Amino acid sequence: MTLALPSRKTRQASGRPGFLVYGVLVAVLAASLFPLYYSFVLPTRDNSVIGDSALTLTPGGNLVHNIQRVYDTVDFWLALRNSLIVSTTVTVCCVLLSSLAGFAFAKLPFRGRNALFLAVVVTAMLPTQLGMIPLYMLMGKLGWIATLKAVIVPALVNAFAVFWMRQASEESVPYELVEAARVDGCSTLGIFWHVALPAIRPQAAVLAMFTFMATWNDFMWPLIVLDPSVTPTVQTALSSLASGYALDYTLILSGAAIGVLPLLLVFLLLSRQIVAGVMQGAVKG
């Protein structure tokens, strides 16, 4: 910077934001948090508050009873177990496969590399949800309808993840180390395992969190291809809680609260990394 010291006036203008900005931020934060807060208040009340004309914003004492009712209505343990199996499998496989592919695209020379990577980038733009009908038929042919495989296998890879891990390898894996390991007689897989993987672990962790959360929250495909009475996931179990004619809101929201709790805990523990992860993933302007 070659500028002279700013005058008092400009220092004020460019300095720390005033009360107005913080006021706006508090309002935004309140708007972000209120529906969440509310979704944890209702499960602690009984259904009489729903018909009440007064606003109900304080917790009551019915939480245990409501949670009990959730487990009486749907097999929520099974739903939680299924969601856990699906999300964990998808996360582990997706992160591993995309790390391998990303490493290859970033650090290994091979013919057609640029063209193949361009193909990955283009596929990231495809609305693959629109292929659901043939995909459903394919699942029928494979005999996978109503099994967890139908949800797991198509989610094992995605273009964005490959793109992300390529970026990570590009930035974090030093060429010198790859070459040195090669000279030492290390195989390509050995280089990946001993050199690349330790270096890209932070970005892989961020991808893992996002994949886990997205899979946990997936709704439409599990709704179509699974049978909620045999293989519920948390999300389809919730929607079947909400499918009666007379809606039992405290019941539904109790289920919703249980289903959100694991993610919320993960988020509170890891929010710093998640935020940093979103920031890293952005396309640089």
Place this chain on the structure above:
Amino acid sequence: MTVTETRPGTGAPMAPVPGRHHRRGGWRTRLTRFDLRYTPYVLIAPFFVIFGVFAAYPLLYTGWISFHKWAIIEGDQGWTGLHNYQLLFQDSYFWNALLNTTLLLVFGTGVQLLLALWLAGILNRKLSGSAVWRAGVVLPHIVSVVAVSLVFAQLYGFHTGIINDVLSLAGIDRIDWQASRWTAIPAVSTIIIWRWAGYYALIFLAAMQGVPRELHEAAMLDGASHRRIFWSITVPSIRPTVIFSVVMSTIGAMQTFTEPQLFDTQGTEGTGGSDRQFQTLMMYLYEKGFREFNAGYAATLAWVMFLLIAVLSGINYALSRRIASKD
């Protein structure tokens, strides 16, 4: 998107590692050469195989099915050419769903991106406790869309929802939010905005942090206002990110399903209210394909959506290039 050609580091000192010897045996050399040449393909193969079988092939096959009378269970009932397309373009439910999706795109995604830009502008200032604000705005994105949609459906309830309670405190009559398109679409839009504005705000913020501060400070010395600097310097500087976000969120918005699906608390199986007042294209696809098992018609709808998304992405790309480069 450019792929930078990376070359092996040349100046790297490679110290000999003690205790390691190279056996220059024939099979070993051949194995190494094989490893060097083919392992990269093995590493990228899973992506292309799985993506090809479970994403690319179904997407293409959708186009083929759309030229047939085809039921999900019975299978192919014969080639009908463009018949499904003719039916679709005369189908008032299709136009209804297209209108609803377009309105959601404008009110939901449009507002959400503008809000995100504005929020990013605020978060980009020197704030105390910035980590808290950032985590706070992205939190809604983490929680389940199903839970959120159910909570919002409750908030928008006619007799019992908090939103009507607040409105009645202000002397406004209770609104039956689900009753018509013009109340349901704004309500569903708020769910979408709530979930995504913070997420895109962080993406914009990340890009904004790459904008050189000198530009900002020079404009400040010239007496430009915060607003002017934001629209004339900051936003044009993050053009690629803006374009990327507009295109990606458009693709997402065209496929809106969960929020309006669950906003309908009567659970009318994808019709979006008794008069389809908030049925989206994706809900109509779900209804045709997985409630009526009419694969041919649903595939036609999917393929038309695919073309619409391609055209829209192109228009968006062109528009946001122009808008974001104006200064």
